[in-house]
Amino acid sequence: MRYIGRKVVSKLHKQKRAANLERVILQYGHGVQSLAFTYLKNRHDAEDIAQEVFLTYLQKAPSFANAQKEKSWLMTVTVNRCKSFLRDIRRSETQLPEDLSYLPKEEMDLMQAMLDMEEKYRLPLHLYYYEGYSLAEIGKLLCCPAATIGSRLARGREKLKQILGEDYYEE
Amino acid sequence: MKNNKYQNAVSHLKFSDDLYQRVMENAPEPKRPTRMLAILATAVLAMVLLVSTVMAVGFHFQNEPIKIEHTVPVETLGTVKEEITQAKMLELTISQMTEGVTVHYMELDPVIQYSYFHGMFHGWSSGYQRITEDYTFEQIEMQTADIYFDKNGRTYKTRIVYLDTEYGVVTKAKNIYQKNINGEILVDLYCPQGGHWAVYFNVETGAYRDALPQWTEDDFEGNVSTVEALKGGLMVTTLVDAEPNGYNVHYWIGSGYKEPRKLDIPREGVETIFNDTLYYQNPKGHLYIMDDNFELQLYAEYETNDMLTNGLLTVETEDGKVGVLDALTNELYVFPDIDASEVEIDEVSGMHAVRYGTDGRIALVLSQVDWDELRLELVQIGVLDLERGELRMLQIPYDLQVFGAHWLDENRLGVIYKSEDRQFFCIYEFE
Numbered sequence A: 001m002r003y004i005g006r007k008v009v010s011k012l013h014k015q016k017r018a019a020n021l022e023r024v025i026l027q028y029g030h031g032v033q034s035l036a037f038t039y040l041k042n043r044h045d046a047e048d049i050a051q052e053v054f055l056t057y058l059q060k061a062p063s064f065a066n067a068q069k070e071k072s073w074l075m076t077v078t079v080n081r082c083k084s085f086l087r088d089i090r091r092s093e094t095q096l097p098e099d100l101s102y103l104p105k106e107e108m109d110l111m112q113a114m115l116d117m118e119e120k121y122r123l124p125l126h127l128y129y130y131e132g133y134s135l136a137e138i139g140k141l142l143c144c145p146a147a148t149i150g151s152r153l154a155r156g157r158e159k160l161k162q163i164l165g166e167d168y169y170e171e
Numbered sequence B: 001m002k003n004n005k006y007q008n009a010v011s012h013l014k015f016s017d018d019l020y021q022r023v024m025e026n027a028p029e030p031k032r033p034t035r036m037l038a039i040l041a042t043a044v045l046a047m048v049l050l051v052s053t054v055m056a057v058g059f060h061f062q063n064e065p066i067k068i069e070h071t072v073p074v075e076t077l078g079t080v081k082e083e084i085t086q087a088k089m090l091e092l093t094i095s096q097m098t099e100g101v102t103v104h105y106m107e108l109d110p111v112i113q114y115s116y117f118h119g120m121f122h123g124w125s126s127g128y129q130r131i132t133e134d135y136t137f138e139q140i141e142m143q144t145a146d147i148y149f150d151k152n153g154r155t156y157k158t159r160i161v162y163l164d165t166e167y168g169v170v171t172k173a174k175n176i177y178q179k180n181i182n183g184e185i186l187v188d189l190y191c192p193q194g195g196h197w198a199v200y201f202n203v204e205t206g207a208y209r210d211a212l213p214q215w216t217e218d219d220f221e222g223n224v225s226t227v228e229a230l231k232g233g234l235m236v237t238t239l240v241d242a243e244p245n246g247y248n249v250h251y252w253i254g255s256g257y258k259e260p261r262k263l264d265i266p267r268e269g270v271e272t273i274f275n276d277t278l279y280y281q282n283p284k285g286h287l288y289i290m291d292d293n294f295e296l297q298l299y300a301e302y303e304t305n306d307m308l309t310n311g312l313l314t315v316e317t318e319d320g321k322v323g324v325l326d327a328l329t330n331e332l333y334v335f336p337d338i339d340a341s342e343v344e345i346d347e348v349s350g351m352h353a354v355r356y357g358t359d360g361r362i363a364l365v366l367s368q369v370d371w372d373e374l375r376l377e378l379v380q381i382g383v384l385d386l387e388r389g390e391l392r393m394l395q396i397p398y399d400l401q402v403f404g405a406h407w408l409d410e411n412r413l414g415v416i417y418k419s420e421d422r423q424f425f426c427i428y429e430f431e
Helices: A006-040 A043-060 A067-088 A105-116 A119-129 A136-144 A146-164 B004-013 B019-026 B041-054
Strands: B082-085 B089-091 B101-107 B111-116 B119-126 B128-131 B135-140 B144-150 B154-159 B184-190 B196-204 B208-210 B224-232 B233-240 B248-253 B259-264 B270-274 B279-283 B287-290 B295-301 B310-318 B321-326 B331-339 B361-370 B375-386 B391-397 B401-407 B412-418 B421-431
Touching: A006 A043, A006 A067, A006 A119, A006 A136, A043 A067, A043 B019, A067 A136, A067 B233, A105 A146, A105 B004, A119 A136, A119 A146, A119 B128, A136 A146, B224 B270
Parallel strands: none
Antiparallel strands: B082 B135, B089 B101, B101 B421, B111 B119, B119 B128, B128 B135, B144 B154, B184 B196, B196 B208, B224 B233, B233 B248, B248 B259, B270 B279, B279 B287, B287 B295, B310 B321, B321 B331, B361 B375, B375 B391, B401 B412, B412 B421
């Protein structure tokens, strides 16, 4: 068996880690940031959360049976990081409104209406209509019964319809 | 799922391009994972407290003593700091109250989430608090512990904590059962890699053993999502085809771990286990009960948007009033002053009865939300005394929402109230 020096093994290991992280960020980076943005309503905070999530991924180096479980893990970590972040924010802090002017008008109106909604409607809507999770999966992510998620989806959609005047989730 | 307008909008959101670079700049050297089981001494203490106050669910295990296959020493990680803060108590009498009830209010930090388990109210934000019998706060900072299990070559990493961590809240009160004859309790664990597994935990030694040692996930269709005690055995629920049309499959494993029996439960509705009995609710709200032959029998044919919670179901009665069906006693409690046509019965936003306590005195909490004004229009707490056949209704200020409630002892009911920016812990003392 050919002997490979420690430094070379270490370097190969680092390269493998880096390659894996790159794959994960390419595959899930936008999804993690979007979910964090939906939660926190601020792009810079969302980017910070995403950095923490992938740093955790790198540190813990978890193994997964399949891609679905890997994604589920990342989403769960993101949700919990966002919750911790919101708990740490002082109530006296005020957030500047997010600048979405670069989006086409229709998309900007929709996104703004979403950000103005309560979290309990905003998050299930995002997870269902953007990530494509089922009610049961959203329930697990948000620690809520699936029936409650269904109810919140219906109400959230109804509220958006009232604000925007049409059904923006039509496919 | 086909593209919808929201998907397009989100896909156009701009974030920084340097995420990978930022992560790598901050990345430490990886740690070698340790393969030992460890648990906090305080978690063991909390488990002991839980066992002494947990609801009786009639859980019986097999007749022969179970052999513990391996014992793992209990280790303590980190330190537990305790500080005691005296809370400011306000004495307040509400004029609408029924005679013979005194109300004490204590204002709480509004950012801390409180709920009841393990014999008292607990709250957590960045730390961990406990409201004691003397109405003081104990501030405890808990470290978390990683617990590794080997399961046919795969490692499940879990944490038993009472805080939200990046792995989620691992144990919930409903998934922890009364200890069996060997002094163990069944603990349903959430695994961050996905799915659930279950162990028997010995509160005295801290030892864990697999609750399903003969089975792997390959023996079940789908991924295991929960393991619960039912009819002297275990019910394993799996999730098949996570997206977009995921559905649950249920198995029952009896004493002695014989062949898992697939349960015939329709996919469309919701099932729940209460008092060691499985109930199934179809989308219309009709309630079914599983008999000893594992067949579903129609139990109540009310059409309702409420969901069975701790054996209680809120319904509209035949004469148009709001009623609460109690699966524990097979009784229907009717509220004669509440017209069902004027309220919304719904688990999320409307009238919804919740049981706190399993003895003869039940506190029924009914809340109603005014969706036009987006505030709580009416909150009522009913104290139901089954021995005397009395239902005493207490009126609460309408700008407060009930967030949790539990009997502290035979005569005192603790309730958490919230408004938009304030939070109170309220104790009702009944004569």
